[in-house]
Every structure is written in C-alpha cells, then in structure tokens.
Amino acid sequence: MEIVRHLAAYVAAAREGPLTAELREAACRSVLDLVTAAAAGIAAPGPRAARRVAPALMAGGALPIWFAGQGSGLAGAVWCNAAAAAALDLDDGHRIARGHPGAAIIPAALAAAQDVDATTEELLQAIVVGYEVGVAVGAARRFYANTGMWSGYGVVAAIGFLKRTPEEILAQAFAIAGIGAPNQLHAGAGPAFRAQEGSDVKEGIPWSGVTAVGALLLAEAGQTGPLRLLDDGEHFRLDGLVDGLGRQGYVARSYIKFHACCRHVHAPAEALLRLVAEHGIAPHGIDAIEVATYSGALRLANRPRPQGFTDIQFSIPYCLGLLACDGPDALMPLMETAVNRPEVVALAEKVSLSLDPELEARFPAETLSRVTIRAGGQSFISPVTAPRGEASDPPSWADLEAKLEQACRFVATPEQRRQLLAALRRLRAGEHAPLLDTLGTMRLSPA
Structure with a gap:
C-alpha cells in the first residue's frame, strides 16, 4: 500500500480514539504559542502584503483573518494567518523535521474547525494529527528543504x-x-545552494497552506495525484515513516522560541547575553565577537548589513549587535526600527563565525554555540550553550503567557492581552468558541 494511503488510514483511525491528557495539553500550548507569534507579527511586511492581496486572489468568505477585522474563505484565512504566524520567526519548530509545523497546521485547523463547527476536542485532535503527519514526512526526507515542502501534508491531515x-x-x-x-x-x-537569506515568503509556509487547501478541494472534485510520491527510498527514509504514526506525540516535542529570529541565532544570542550580564560588558567596549557553531548556522546569509527587516532574522552578526546594544528584549519582538542602525552595524562587523567540529557532530539533534567576546584586552568565553525552549526542557504554561505579554506589548493594549489570554485559558479548559471570537473581532495595530 502506498505511503499516502497509510497516512490517510491513520487520519481516519485517529477519529475513533480520544486524546491523552498529555497530547491535549501539548496542543493547547501550541495554540497559545502560535497565537502569540501571529499577534506579534500582525504588522510585519509579509502579513500586510498577504492581507492586501487576499481579497483579489482568494474567494470571499466569513472566516476571520486574525486581528485584522477582515474575512475570507478557507484558503485566504489559512494564508493570511499563517503569514502572520511566521512573520517574526517566533513560531515553534521541530528538531527532527528541521522546520516549523505550527505556523502551517494551527491556522488551518482553527479555520477548518470554525468552517465545519467542530467541537473543541475535535479541534485539538486535528492539531495533534496534523503535527503527527507533517513532522513524520518532514523527518523522513533524505535532503534538506524548507518547511513549505512538507508542511502541506500536515495541513491536509488536520483539515481532512x-x-x-x-x-x-x-x-x-x-x-x-x-x-x-x-x-x-x-x-x-x-x-550547491546559496546561503539562506531572509524573505517574507517564510519558507513557503503560508503558501503551502493554500496549496494544501486546494489539494483537498481538488481531490474532493475528482482530481488524482501521484500516489507513490513518498514511496521513493532515494529521497525518503521509508522505514518508520508510517509505522509509528499515532505513537510519536510530535506535537509535544516542538521547541519554543524566545527571540524573533531564526533558531540558528538563538544559541549564540543566549551565550552573548550571559557573558554581557556576568561581566558587565558595554557595547562600546567590545573589540570582537567570535562565534563557534555548526554548519546549519553558517548557511544563513549572516549579513552584517541585512537587506531589510526580515533579513535581520537570518543574520547572527546583526542580531548579536542588537542584543549587545539594546539588551535581552531587543528581539522580543523584532521591530522595524531595528533596520539600518549604524551602531548595530558597527558591532555586527566585529562578529566572526567559525565551524566547530564538536558542535557540528551534535547537529541537527542539538543546535549549540560558544561565544567569545574580546573587550579591553580581555577574553570572555561562554560555555557551550543551547537555546531556551528546547523540547528537552519545555517552558511552562506561565512561561508561554509571559511570552505573549512581552511579544505583543507593542501591538496590543494591556486589556487586549488580558482578553486574549483569557480566551486561550478557556481553550485549555475545554471551550474554543471564545478564542475563535477573539481572533475574529480583536483589532491589533502597532503603537
């Protein structure tokens, strides 16, 4: 039987069993984190463009475009809401799939749940199923490609x-x-490929949701696809791709971000912040910053002078310059005022990156860095540092609520943040209607 048929059989069978308490909680936490990312990113260039184009490109409808007071059909809502969720690189990620399932799957599940009037438990189970399928396909590939290549499988699973x-x-x-x-x-x-630069396309995540919605509608209308697409041992590791479906609990194994930038930036960011805090290092006194890291981090564009807002998220040198100048909140969230700051560029140009064989051997299972700051004739060396929010040390619900408060403080008033958190707590308590209502009626704008 073709692998896509195994995936379909898993989705159908999942309707028969209830969620475990662990997976239900993980799904609620994933929604809280994803809504935070979408709210914080609502005014970024990518989502702004998607909202302008959606009425012309997508059929009309009443499903909400979050925090914007607009409505759209299923594809338009998935596209715009995924664009907001991915805009600041604050959305969750998955180590074994090397990508970002939540920004694709959760907007699709919330929109489809509203479209079909699903129960809260059905919504949460759809999210679990979407992660299970999407991450399984992403983890099975033998080559690296960005999230949009595999996240549509998770979207089809959740909506289906x-x-x-x-x-x-x-x-x-x-x-x-x-x-x-x-x-x-x-x-x-x-x-064979150039360095990854920042762009508002965001790994094709938002558009993969559109193509996935279209795929489901086309299949319902009688179109067929290449059923043996995944049955290719040259491109996918077939052993285990479907055998563990429903037992992996992928939704509970994501990492959470506490800086609005690519995950490869997070370990050096944490290491630098630790050194600055421990030794009281002032930005004007820094002579050099040396980052020992792994190959994935070196594949970013890493421009000391990023080409616009989104490109900052893919520059270790510029992000470290921002953190050295502005402190630990500089990337929580990232603001458009961070673009083209001379004092940050001056520090970014003092950053050098090198491949460390020991850290490379632990990648991609771990994403580690070591930072050395040279200042005033002294060298300050961090320990090998991991980013915050790893699946092995997950943040608490209170930590995620604090992330929402911090990330959204420039786009949402204190009362709006209170209302949004109250709706998310209601989801956790078993009632998702208040969250859907809040997402559809609350209007956010940058201060």
Whole structure:
C-alpha cells in the first residue's frame, strides 16, 4: 500500500480514539504559542502584503483573518494567518523535521474547525494529527528543504480529519499537496545552494497552506495525484515513516522560541547575553565577537548589513549587535526600527563565525554555540550553550503567557492581552468558541 494511503488510514483511525491528557495539553500550548507569534507579527511586511492581496486572489468568505477585522474563505484565512504566524520567526519548530509545523497546521485547523463547527476536542485532535503527519514526512526526507515542502501534508491531515474526508480522497489529497507544494530546493542546504537569506515568503509556509487547501478541494472534485510520491527510498527514509504514526506525540516535542529570529541565532544570542550580564560588558567596549557553531548556522546569509527587516532574522552578526546594544528584549519582538542602525552595524562587523567540529557532530539533534567576546584586552568565553525552549526542557504554561505579554506589548493594549489570554485559558479548559471570537473581532495595530 502506498505511503499516502497509510497516512490517510491513520487520519481516519485517529477519529475513533480520544486524546491523552498529555497530547491535549501539548496542543493547547501550541495554540497559545502560535497565537502569540501571529499577534506579534500582525504588522510585519509579509502579513500586510498577504492581507492586501487576499481579497483579489482568494474567494470571499466569513472566516476571520486574525486581528485584522477582515474575512475570507478557507484558503485566504489559512494564508493570511499563517503569514502572520511566521512573520517574526517566533513560531515553534521541530528538531527532527528541521522546520516549523505550527505556523502551517494551527491556522488551518482553527479555520477548518470554525468552517465545519467542530467541537473543541475535535479541534485539538486535528492539531495533534496534523503535527503527527507533517513532522513524520518532514523527518523522513533524505535532503534538506524548507518547511513549505512538507508542511502541506500536515495541513491536509488536520483539515481532512475535521471534514471527515474519506480515506481514498484523503490519499489523493496528500499526493496532490505533495506535488503542488512550493519548490524549496533552491533554498536548501549544502554547497550547491546559496546561503539562506531572509524573505517574507517564510519558507513557503503560508503558501503551502493554500496549496494544501486546494489539494483537498481538488481531490474532493475528482482530481488524482501521484500516489507513490513518498514511496521513493532515494529521497525518503521509508522505514518508520508510517509505522509509528499515532505513537510519536510530535506535537509535544516542538521547541519554543524566545527571540524573533531564526533558531540558528538563538544559541549564540543566549551565550552573548550571559557573558554581557556576568561581566558587565558595554557595547562600546567590545573589540570582537567570535562565534563557534555548526554548519546549519553558517548557511544563513549572516549579513552584517541585512537587506531589510526580515533579513535581520537570518543574520547572527546583526542580531548579536542588537542584543549587545539594546539588551535581552531587543528581539522580543523584532521591530522595524531595528533596520539600518549604524551602531548595530558597527558591532555586527566585529562578529566572526567559525565551524566547530564538536558542535557540528551534535547537529541537527542539538543546535549549540560558544561565544567569545574580546573587550579591553580581555577574553570572555561562554560555555557551550543551547537555546531556551528546547523540547528537552519545555517552558511552562506561565512561561508561554509571559511570552505573549512581552511579544505583543507593542501591538496590543494591556486589556487586549488580558482578553486574549483569557480566551486561550478557556481553550485549555475545554471551550474554543471564545478564542475563535477573539481572533475574529480583536483589532491589533502597532503603537
């Protein structure tokens, strides 16, 4: 049986069993974190463009474009809300898939749940199922490609679960989504590809949601896809791709971000902040910053003079300059006022990056860095540092609420943040209607 048929059978079977308490809590935490990222990113350039274009490109509808007071059809809502969620690189990520499932899957699940009038438990289970399928496919590939190449599988799974799509149609939808996904190979890793630069396309995550919605609708209308798309041992590790579905609990194994930038920036950011705090190092006294790291971090563009707002998120030198100048809140959230600051550029140009064989051997299972700051004739060396929010040391619900308060303080009033947190707590208590209402009626704008 083709792998896409196995995926479809798993989605259908998942409707028969209740969620465990652990997975239910993990799904609620994922929603809290994703809504935080979307609210914080509502005014960024990428989401602004998506909201302007959606009425012309997508059919109209009443599903909410979050925090904007606009409505759209299913594809338009998924596109705009995923764009906001991915805009600041504050959304969750998954180590084994090397990408970002939540920004694609959760907007799709929330929109589809509203579209079909699903129960709260069905919504949360759809999120769990979407992560299980999307991460499984992402983790099975033998090559690196950005999230949009595989996240559509998770979107099809989540929406198909909620719509109770028959298995045969769901299998065709997976095949169509796989072949129609954004082609991300040009942005991949290795010597054949250029360094990854920042752009508002965001790994094709928002558009992968559109193609996945389209794939499901096309399959329902009778279109077929290449069912053996995933049955290719040259490109996918077939052993284990489907055997563990439903037992992996991928939704509970994501990492959480506490800086608005690519995950490869986080370990050096934490190491630098620790050194600055421990030794009282002033930015004007820094002579050099040396970052020992792994190959994934070196594949970023890492421009000391980023080419615009989003490119900052993919520059270790510039992010470290911002943190040295402005302190630990500089990237929580990232603001457009951070662009083209001379004092930050001056520090960024003092940053050097090098490959450390020991840290490379632990990548991609771990993303570690060591930072040396040279100042006033002295050298201050950090220990090998991991980023905050790893799945091995997950943040608490209170930590995630604090993240929302901090990340959204420039776009939401204290009362709006209180209302949003109250709605998210209601979801955790078993009632998702207040959250859908809040997402659709609350209007956010930068201060």
